[in-house]
Amino acid sequence: MAQTMVIDGKSVEINGERNILEVCRKAGIELPTFCYHSELSVYGACRMCLVELENGQIVAGCSTPAEAGQVVKTTTPRVQKIRKMALELLLANHDRDCTTCEKSGMCKLQDLAQRFGVREVRFGQRDKKVDIDDSSLALIRDPNKCILCGDCVRMCEEVQGIGVLDFAHRGSDMTVTPAFNKPMAEVDCVNCGQCAAVCPTGALIVKSQTNEVWQALHDPTKTVIVQVAPAVRVAVGEVFGLEAGQNTIGKLTQALRQMGFDKVFDTSFAADLTVMEEGTEFLERLQKGEHLPQFTSCCPAWVKYTEQYHPEFLGNLSTCRSPQQMFGSLAKKYYAEELEIDPKDLVVVSLMPCTAKKFEAARPELSTDGMPDVDVVITTQEVVRMIREAGLDYANLEDDSLDMPFGFTSGGGILFGVTGGVSEAVLRAAHYLLLDEELDQVNFTEVRGTEGLRAAEVDVGGQKVKLAIVFGLANAKRLLQQIKDGEAEYHIIEVMACPGGCVGGAGQPATNPEVRSARTQGIYTADKAQQLRKSYQNPLIDNVYEKWLDAPNSEKAHDALHTTYGARRRILGEGISLGDNHTAKQLEVSVCVGTGCYLKGAYDLLHNLGYRLQEAKLNQRVDLKATFCFENCGGGVNVKIGDTLYSGMSPAKTDAVFGKIVDELEK
Amino acid sequence: MAKALPVVDAEERMLQERQFIKVNEIIAQHGKEESTLIPILQKVQEEYRYLPEEILTYVATALGISPATVYGVATFYAQFSLDPMGEYIVRVCDGTACHVRRSTDVLNAIRKKVGLSPEQKTTDDLGFTVETVSCLGACGLAPVVTINDEVYGNVTPEAITEILDTLQKREGK
Numbered sequence: 001m002a003q004t005m006v007i008d009g010k011s012v013e014i015n016g017e018r019n020i021l022e023v024c025r026k027a028g029i030e031l032p033t034f035c036y037h038s039e040l041s042v043y044g045a046c047r048m049c050l051v052e053l054e055n056g057q058i059v060a061g062c063s064t065p066a067e068a069g070q071v072v073k074t075t076t077p078r079v080q081k082i083r084k085m086a087l088e089l090l091l092a093n094h095d096r097d098c099t100t101c102e103k104s105g106m107c108k109l110q111d112l113a114q115r116f117g118v119r120e121v122r123f124g125q126r127d128k129k130v131d132i133d134d135s136s137l138a139l140i141r142d143p144n145k146c147i148l149c150g151d152c153v154r155m156c157e158e159v160q161g162i163g164v165l166d167f168a169h170r171g172s173d174m175t176v177t178p179a180f181n182k183p184m185a186e187v188d189c190v191n192c193g194q195c196a197a198v199c200p201t202g203a204l205i206v207k208s209q210t211n212e213v214w215q216a217l218h219d220p221t222k223t224v225i226v227q228v229a230p231a232v233r234v235a236v237g238e239v240f241g242l243e244a245g246q247n248t249i250g251k252l253t254q255a256l257r258q259m260g261f262d263k264v265f266d267t268s269f270a271a272d273l274t275v276m277e278e279g280t281e282f283l284e285r286l287q288k289g290e291h292l293p294q295f296t297s298c299c300p301a302w303v304k305y306t307e308q309y310h311p312e313f314l315g316n317l318s319t320c321r322s323p324q325q326m327f328g329s330l331a332k333k334y335y336a337e338e339l340e341i342d343p344k345d346l347v348v349v350s351l352m353p354c355t356a357k358k359f360e361a362a363r364p365e366l367s368t369d370g371m372p373d374v375d376v377v378i379t380t381q382e383v384v385r386m387i388r389e390a391g392l393d394y395a396n397l398e399d400d401s402l403d404m405p406f407g408f409t410s411g412g413g414i415l416f417g418v419t420g421g422v423s424e425a426v427l428r429a430a431h432y433l434l435l436d437e438e439l440d441q442v443n444f445t446e447v448r449g450t451e452g453l454r455a456a457e458v459d460v461g462g463q464k465v466k467l468a469i470v471f472g473l474a475n476a477k478r479l480l481q482q483i484k485d486g487e488a489e490y491h492i493i494e495v496m497a498c499p500g501g502c503v504g505g506a507g508q509p510a511t512n513p514e515v516r517s518a519r520t521q522g523i524y525t526a527d528k529a530q531q532l533r534k535s536y537q538n539p540l541i542d543n544v545y546e547k548w549l550d551a552p553n554s555e556k557a558h559d560a561l562h563t564t565y566g567a568r569r570r571i572l573g574e575g576i577s578l579g580d581n582h583t584a585k586q587l588e589v590s591v592c593v594g595t596g597c598y599l600k601g602a603y604d605l606l607h608n609l610g611y612r613l614q615e616a617k618l619n620q621r622v623d624l625k626a627t628f629c630f631e632n633c634g635g636g637v638n639v640k641i642g643d644t645l646y647s648g649m650s651p652a653k654t655d656a657v658f659g660k661i662v663d664e665l666e667k
Numbered sequence: 668m669a670k671a672l673p674v675v676d677a678e679e680r681m682l683q684e685r686q687f688i689k690v691n692e693i694i695a696q697h698g699k700e701e702s703t704l705i706p707i708l709q710k711v712q713e714e715y716r717y718l719p720e721e722i723l724t725y726v727a728t729a730l731g732i733s734p735a736t737v738y739g740v741a742t743f744y745a746q747f748s749l750d751p752m753g754e755y756i757v758r759v760c761d762g763t764a765c766h767v768r769r770s771t772d773v774l775n776a777i778r779k780k781v782g783l784s785p786e787q788k789t790t791d792d793l794g795f796t797v798e799t800v801s802c803l804g805a806c807g808l809a810p811v812v813t814i815n816d817e818v819y820g821n822v823t824p825e826a827i828t829e830i831l832d833t834l835q836k837r838e839g840k
Contacts, residue, residue, distance in 0.1 A: 157733070162733065163733025163735055163736055164733070164735060165735055166733065166736045166738065166739040167743075168735075168738055168739045168742045168743075169742045170742075170743050177735070177738075178735055179723075179727075179733070179734035179735040179737070179738045180720050180723075180734070180738055180749075187734075571724050571734055593725060594728070595728050598728060598729070603691045606688065607688050626721070626725070628721070628724065628725075
């Protein structure tokens, strides 16, 4: 017989729910929460989900296991009183300038204060204001609005495996902050924005660039074009009362045109191009057996993560720019010319489900003649605000079609919006790219799924290709470790930082697992609706190669569509001086003790050098420093003597390094 | 394995103590488990007199935890300081017993003598750090002040000013 418990007088079955909260929600009672997310660990901090047990005990529903025979009441006078008090206390600490807050209308704190009838706050208002951190290109952190629920902390640590944010200080001074209270731009944040996606208030929000877009649209000297990413089309509608996951690309095109964009294009077209480039690159690596596994490079959060944490795998990343950047590059390098306008007067806007794309667009290597290839990146959330500002009745807009020459896509290009999509699109094309033969098979369902780490094996032209598909950087971290330990072997690995891939991006409207799954379905439906399903069938792709780029992976294609990566330091800061003998005319010797060098024995080398210098009584003449990362993590310990950087050093080479120091001193 | 540094003389030793190499010895002694973080930080503070930012990042790297978490732990406990501390650490007890026996007057006298305020806890020359603590467990001697490991009981503003004066003269400050 099934186990049951009693909730508000009704008997409810328990079917493996982890706690009382889940059983209540199953029974249709929407217990309020700030700090509970089904995908994160249970924290039990916000005290909103309190329930009263039969014995009068009040417990947090999220952190109390559901037991058979339990009798629970969710709305008793005591529970109501405590919830309201907790809300008032949170509000007393919260910057309540709701009218100018970006989160207004979507704020959980505002919502619960309304729901529980908080009409006054009996406590004084916190008057100390802390500076807002807007250093990041993707996010704004406003500690004055933080309610210390810790959602962002757990998201970054548990799902992304980074831990950019954590609690610091204590009691009334407690804050959630990056290491050493540094600005977000100076720490290891990869800009995935998942912290903002779970933030219940306006403490972490996506940096809005709608003003820049309006400005460009209002400038008569500019031609403004926009590219729409696959995942955006299945998410805008839900905000305007349409079904979650409905593909509204037609309405979106209409809306963008009415706002004043000169051309509306599709990033999925550039995704088709990515399939050609990345597929060709992969097959070449596969044949040569070089730089395998190949990692996808479409996700800018993953790319930055690799640069910071795994420079040893940079050679494995596909050199392909992401579809957004391929599009921008083509627009600035070729399309402006075709329009007979100066590239300076062409404004490329991209509409993305992603916050990290804002950072990617600003990367100096992704520019043409000093101009960024993509000028402004706005997220789905931002375009929704623009549609509202323009007063458009989105749900009832008439469909319009995308523009040429970048407005036609195969189904494969659209798949980039979901986890496994890049892999499936590449698989659809691989057979053709390898053997120049059509394959009847279209769908590769083995790469689809909702698990954060999946594996598949597919036959490509008689060769078994092993794939891994990953989302969540914590999963990627685990996989990289397995590869290093020799426990896993793959040929190609697709990594997306956000849960479910781009449909779950942090630039999207509020996401939960159900909405995400509806959007995923929306992408697969959109794929099916395309006349052409495989990227190489897209006639626009042929045009691009014929007109501009010759062939996949040609020199011209490399120049426009590929890039290189470099190691990147995680936390910006000064070196550690090993002595306090700061006299003039000292030779500066720095030994890198960043992770890469540390693992190769940087500490022992440093120790040996300190010892040797002391022995030779040279320690007064040398300022020996330990430093973090010369961004040259390839081969062995990096040592900088004066102005010269020596790589590939090791403890065994202490004598050589010491010799170089002596030479430098004698100069 | 690296050799131990030879001890040359007091001055040299002082220099070594400030050295980065120390932190590696500390980590080696305690192991690289997450649970060893607090003992490591205590030891680092003992060696460096505070927790330098770069050392904390280094410890985080070595233990495989995020620098933000290390920063969180370091700022949670009052025993840790992220700013360099003075040579003399003056702790004024402000527990109930000391408070009612006018520890506030003693605290004000100390701050006045060394030129500190509630906002600035350490003198610019790193001579003195002045802090309050909640109880030193010597209520019978209230009000109580400790200077480094020395305990002074039944302190008056006049008496503590005189003690500080002696220390300042000894240091030529």
